[in-house]
Amino acid sequence: MKRFTELFLQLDRTNKTNEKVGLLKGYFLSAPEEDKIWALALFTGRRPPRKIKSSQVQEWALELAGIPHWLFRESYGSVGDLAETVSLILPPPSETGEEKSLAQWFNTLAGLKDADDLEKKSFILNAWKQLSSFEIFVFNKLLMGSFRIGVSQTLVTRAIADIAASTPAIISHRLMGGWDPAVVSYKELIHSENAGDEFSKPYPFYLSYAIQGTVDELGKADGWFAEWKWDGIRSQIIFRNNDIYIWSRGEELITDKFPELLVLKDHLPEGTALDGELICFGETKPLSFNVLQTRIGRKNLTKKILEDAPAAFISYDIMEYQGRDIRNEEQQKRRTILENIVSAVNIPAVFKLSPLISFRDWNELKALHLRAREFAAEGFMLKHKQAQYLSGRKKGNWWKWKTDPLSIDAVLVYAQKGSGRRAELYTDYTFAVWDGDKLVPFAKAYSGLTDKEIGKVDYFIKRNTLEKFGPVRTVKPELVFEIGFEGINASSRHKSGIAVRFPRILRWRTDKGIKEADTLENLRALLNQFE
Amino acid sequence: MKIRLISKPLVTKSTISKPNIVPRVVELMSKPVLKFTPSSIYCPAAGIHIDPWRPVDRAIITHAHSDHARPGCRHYLAHKDSESILRLRLGEDISLQTVEYGKKFQINGISFSLHPAGHIVGSAQVRVEDKGEVWVASGDYKLQDDGFSKPFEPVKCDVFISESTFGLPIYKWPEQEIVMNDIREWWLQNRIQNKASILMGYSLGKMQRLINNLQPFDGPVYAHGATFNLNERLRAAGFNLPFIPLITRDTDKKLFRGALILAPGSVLNTSWIKKFEPYSTGYCSGWMAVRGAKNRKAIDRGFVLSDHADWNDLDTAIAECGAQKIYVTHGYTHTYARWLNEKGIEAAEVKTMYGQNEDITEEEIIEP
Secondary structure, X not given: OHHHHHHXXXXXXXXXXXXXXXXXXXXXXXXXXXXXXXXXHHHOOOOOOOOOOHXXXXXXXXXXXXXXXXXXXXXXXXXXXXXXXXXXXXXXXXXXXXXXXXXXXXXXXXXXXXXXXXXXXXXXXXXXXXXXXXXXXXXXXXXXXXXXXOOOHHHHHHHHHHHXXXXXXXXXXXXXXXXXXXXXXXXXXXXXXXXXXXXXXXXXXXXXEEOXXXXXXXXXXXXXXXXXXEOXXXXXXXXXXXXXXXXXXXXXXXXXXOHXXXXXXXXXXXXXXXXXXXXXXXXXXXXXXXXXXXXXXXXXXXXXXXXXXXXXXXXXXXXXXXXEEOOOOOHHHHHHHHHHHHHHHOOOOOEEEXXXXXXXXXXXXXXXXXXXXXXXXXEEEEEEOOOOOOOEEEEEEEEEEEOOOEEEEEEEEEEEEOOXXXXXXXXEEEEEXXXXXXXXXXXXXXXXXXXXXXXXHHHHHHHOEEEEEOOEEEEOOXXXXXXXXXXXXXXXXXXXXXXXXXXXXXXXXXXOOHHHOOEHHHHHHHHHHHO | OOXXXXXXXXXXXXXXXXXXXXXXXXXXOOOOOOEEOOOOEXXXXXXXXXXXXXXXXXXXXXXXXXXXXXXOOOEEEEEHHHHHHHHHXXXXXXXXXXXXXXXXXXXXXXXXXXXXXXXXXXXXXXXXEEOOEEEEEOOOOOOOOOOOOOOOOOOOOOEEEEEEOOOOOOOOOOOHHHHHHHHHHHHHHHHHOOOEEEEXXXXXXXXXXXXXXHOOOOOOEEEOHHHHHHHHHHHHOOOOOOOOOEOOOOOOHHXXXXXXXXXXXXXXXXXXXHHHOOEEEEEEOHHHHOHHHHHHHOOOEEEOOOOOOOHHHHHHHHHHHOOOEEEEEEXXXXXHHHHHHHOOOEEEEOOOOOOOOHHHHOOOOOOO
């Protein structure tokens, strides 16, 4: 545990990628064999099954620290992380215990599965009394799942690839999917030549950057494919060994959420991996993301939901064909294979091909780009005809070209402290527009300001608070911001009757007074325009 | 005493209700000894303000940080160790009278004295006594002995005005020596890699504390203009601090390899810092106790070193002064006041303009 905590602290102390990779390599080369797989699971966001409820952890911590519940909540508000808050309020270690490895801790925790609350409590209090503040922080993370540190999976992949004398693409493939650190060993996972025996494994997604400058700079237009950029859930459909797996971009297996796609089992060729977008589809065109959202959250998909929000997969790429990895083939060739599959499957209600847009030159495409919203798209995806299918976010051969966001000037009315990096500052804002002489909240936004601006807004909020409701402050209406968003929908759940998608702060309108902010009427006009 | 005795009308109505009468000690007078006005903590009977944030006629200054010592007052009174910095910051020709710790002086029949607050050099708690009732305005304070400023002394009183900058139980300071060792170790690691170690913190208070405690230095040390000016000013006033050379445009960059660079936090994200490449950054502040605060600043190392009382020390200070009523100024006022009330100590929060971020308001970059 000390070793892992030390790694964690050191990673926390540098912002330089190379140093982080170096630290990771150092750890994976020298850590006890049994610990490596657990560390890897933690670094790749695999929550060990939670043994203890976080409410219990909190309750026992309060007891040991001797503080009331409300004070804990205030503290948590400032820290923004439960495990860390607990580690800070607990008294310094009072007993010495025997050092346990990461794997030993996990094994002990696994043994608690059937323990009663009293046993769990005494185990945890005992651990807290022995560990240093930082160790408690790490220990709490293990207890409660969610272990996020400033290391991206890309860095971990790089480090492992380096020491295993492999490539990042192979390693990230091996790291994907549903492996369990309690079952598989580090050696099996990383060094096994037979990494293909887990049929479910998706490929790392190829992600694109937003286009910089204008499309003219991409060279000849006839070297490129253009497709609509769909506003759904980016996903992969894998069909191997007669089973179908649907993965979201968050590496989440979501097969169960889309029963209408199971029919593909009987039609896809064995050994297929498709990239595309899950979307809800009306008669002729995609329904808004809102409709899709209604089904994502549900545990039970009722017949009604399936009828109201029928889902389809719009496919636009293929990474595996007849069991062969074809990511290194050219885009053009992959496209042809994909087109053949879609037409052979021939179930257009649930399995569609993302159409290519025909255009002679960039100007023609630019004209069409302005009309993207009419087609329920967010803009275009541009893909070079010779592009290989890469891993992760890469520049060059794939670009997203989104429509300009919708925007509205709104007044800051509520504020709440941020979490994590911004736990001490008021960074989460609610914005309102005028409805007659009243301000009606319509959107929350977190991002878009510079650190300096955040400092100034925070300063204003702390001195212009009208009321406090728990962590939320009502702020004197004075500051006006331009809020951008990607979509707009009618909503019965919101007071304003309107829900906006991906709201963010475009800029601080210091030149505007609150009377110059937009009205609910303006918002409704936008809604009519785009629904 | 050269302070003129003019009775002045109160600036405005107090925003605070009258202190409730608590029978367990003595009954507080119906007229409070100190009031909270929109400009200051004010003593109506003496016509004098404590740490006003707007210009007033006469002001007692607890310490020389810019949120407590503001320009524009006609007359100032402070502890003698604050004099050199106050003149540097507020003007060489300000009308300033200084006193020693513990020495009583009368204004309009009200008895005043200053007592060590342990916050920074010259920092003082202001004790005010009127007809046997004692109030103490403590400004900023800490209980840890930093080795440079005179350590905090508890002052028995009926009403205590306390800061609460770190009034949450997540803030508990490690021993100073542990932190200094961490800094030495960090500097050593950087020296091995030929990196400069840029150590940041408030120029006034934190830097003197670091300089004083890191001696004897393990390698060369250089100072940013803001740090240098204060260091020289204090040396000229007779304080026992070593000379630390100033970094100028002409300083040979080779000298920075392995050196310790002392600078205010405002140098982060400026071009000034680039001349030290390769370097590691360290920041000394109580806020560094929370990971998010360190990560937000994008610095390499956060050192938990504060000139304010931590959670436990706030409780200790309040217990030791024996006050029956506490006013909580800047910081986690609401939270800390509620905590005290629940413990059975009557407390109320007060809105002041103290505790603003000195990073932004004070530490300009000076490059002579």
